[in-house]
Amino acid sequence: MATALTDKLSSLVKKISGQARITEANVQDMLREVRMALLEADVALPVVRDFIARVKDKAMGQEVLGSLKPGQALVGIVNRELAATMGEGVADLDLAAQPPAVILMSGLQGSGKTTTTAKLSRHLIQKRKKKVLTVSGDVYRPAAIEQLKTVTAQAGADWFPSTPDQKPLDIARAALDHAKKHFYDVLIVDTAGRLAIDEALMAEIKALHGALNPVETLFVVDAMQGQDAANTARAFKEALPLTGIVLTKMDGDSRGGAALSVRQITGAPIKFAGVSEKIDGLEVFDAERHAGRILGMGDVVALVEQVTANVDIEAAKKLADKMKSGSGFDLQDFLGQLQQMKQMGGLGSLMDKLPSQMTGKTTDADLARAEKDIKRKEGIINSMTPLERRKPELLKATRKRRIAAGAGVHVQEVNRLLKEFEQMQGMMKQFKGGALAKMMRKMGGAKGLGGLLGGGGMPPLPPGFGGPGGPKRPF
Template sequence: MASALTDKLTRLVKEMRGQARITETNVQDMLREVRMALLEADVALPVVRDFIARVKEKALGQEVLGSLKPGQTLVSIVNRELAATMGEGVADINLAAQPPAVILMAGLQGAGKTTTTAKLAKHLIEKRKKKVLTVSGDVYRPAAIEQLKTVTKQAGAEWFPSTPDQKPLDIAHAALDYAKKHYFDVLLVDTAGRLAIDEALMKEIKDLHAALNPVETLFVVDAMQGQDAINTAKAFKEALPLTGIVLTKLDGDSRGGAALSVRQITGAPIKFAGVSEKLDGLEVFDAERHAGRILGMGDIVALVEQVTAGVDMEAAQKLAAKVKSGDGFDLNDFLSQIQQMKQMGGLSSLMDKLPSQLTAKAGALDMDKAEKDIKRKEGIIQSMTPLERRKPELIKATRKKRIANGAGVHVQEVNRLLKEFEQMQGMMKKMKGGGLMKMMKKMGGMKGMGGGGMPKMPF
């Protein structure tokens, strides 16, 4: 989350780490900066006051004053209190009910309810191995029913049909009856949103809640709304017994305040966070990890999960066996490496989870340019014939020109890709027959990843 809040708190963290001694004066200065950073990030004033009071009480206690590294101790206190403000650890979704477990999705129009419903369906199918049915009770926006049908199919769940001339309560009863008869584990009910809070919306969703008796009532809120998210949260809390929150558009949030405010205002835990528009862009919310991201400490656990989920282990094992046997590393393998990078969510998504000190230099680079470069490389290789991919040595002047025309690039870019491929091929040859350890020694062993001799990777 590359937000103004993250930037300010990261700078404060560096300053705090440099303090030889923590005194009441420099704690006050630091807290003043934190207060301003939180208010500018649209965190609600009562939440800011409570947060500052907790940090101040602990910062002026013996834990910090008696510490050999008071700056680092102070950072850990800020980190802990940020996590406590957003909730403790992970609050998983509750499915402990006689099937089907009903989950009611609530929130304003434009918050991302329909897409989130499909994302949650995909999560429950893949992570919890559940049979999922979705239904739309949004009879005021005909496109909403079709949208849910489309995204439900993409998620691999089943969709229950509804029409704009039906009443939401009738739709809900019919869907529940169908879910029971066909042994579904979970029924996800997407409700109507409004552009603003109104009595008709609240009465309708209260009636739906009373009829369905859901195990989970999830409040879907746009993280980019700032103070508006807090007002919406209050209204929904008064109308419904909310059991959890889903923060959407967290990847595009420039302020970050909603995550710190909504949980405290509603008293309901944040259960999920939408981190991209893709259907797999839903993360189980972990308060401690999110606090680390806000402080610029990164989220290495999420990074590992993302890379693991994106890597095709079977393809990786085949490549390893191919290299070990001495078979040539060709342009098909090179293309496979590029495509795996895309499956992991791209460069910007991976960089987002690294600590800010590691990405400070990379932050100056144009990540969009890097992403486009990856797509261009993919286009160049896909413009080659199967024979050219297997035998790159055949690619001479006339072939290069044809490939460049096919990919819509200059011949120089084809030359650049072939040069990068040769570097990668050279590295793979050194790995053959146990040469990997020798290569590591040449690069400087385990002294660090900055050793010389590392060939330029394709991304």
């Protein structure tokens, strides 16, 4: 996420945090580098100017000059001002209205409105316990209505049918009437997008807004648009009273400019960020935590939330009990660890939330190789019989050849996996009799992670991860 900007700013953070003395000259040098990094990340020029002016004003004040650690104080200012540029803290949806509360989704075609409508439905069902109905007013794109029907079903919400020969206003009124009669808490209206802003699009969405009187009017914008995101944000702000922004495709954004531009241009808070293609890949946007990620400080809170939400606690507890009793760690348990990694969103999603000093110079190519390695291991273990997984000592030459052929790999790959398994098995033996629990208590009793680790919540990292020069294991 925002890798280019993060790389530049995190290296700058390391450089200035160690400064024992801050002068006007080195503040100017630092701000020049920050300005260049922001402009290259496609942050809108007025936003950059305002940000630099605020940082400079505070950097030359007593807060930094009178500090015992001026370098760290300066980093703190940059962090706070980044967060302030994107909004203060968390801005949640305001659903305090006579049901059904109507949410109007706006944005250009291709911004991810339809997928976001489904993700938002999922969020409201799971986190807010709401009964949700969706409807598509996009009568211009042939597959739009069917697409919303499919993704709404995946989200576990209800879908109101519409057809391309209907008028968007008639569809919206019929859906609202249905939502009232069937006691829905929330109605989400997915509107039509265009490839570019035009008068017809704006007139239609204004009419929909007037008829529906939504409690939330969300502007969905592709984070990869960069400078274009600022232009579209400005046009939608002039047409609609926006109440919030959803940034999509944050997982593919190498620049990061949109997150820093749209909040200031629209005046509306960023409420959500799309962080993966999965139906649950929508995060409540926290400006302070996102600023930390951009500066390479990571987001350990989000990491703990992600691990806690996706790890099978019951399975982890069973494995912890198994280790405690000394029953042994087998290949089925090893496979379970690999599957836990997938449930947590994969290595890329986890590494993104770790501070840059922990991850080292990990490239996308490194992560892709590591993900591929995990899939290969999974394929090898799946080629084994249940008995072989329980009793790895049975795996002699003939069986290894059969397993390799079944997984489509060389026998050397099977041997490599078994060697890694033996290392993991040896490590797990140390946890016999509750040794891990004792170790966690000595470390300060990290309650949230202790249970997960006790069950092997973090699987073994692939070759190159955690070794010399590579990223370190987070826990």
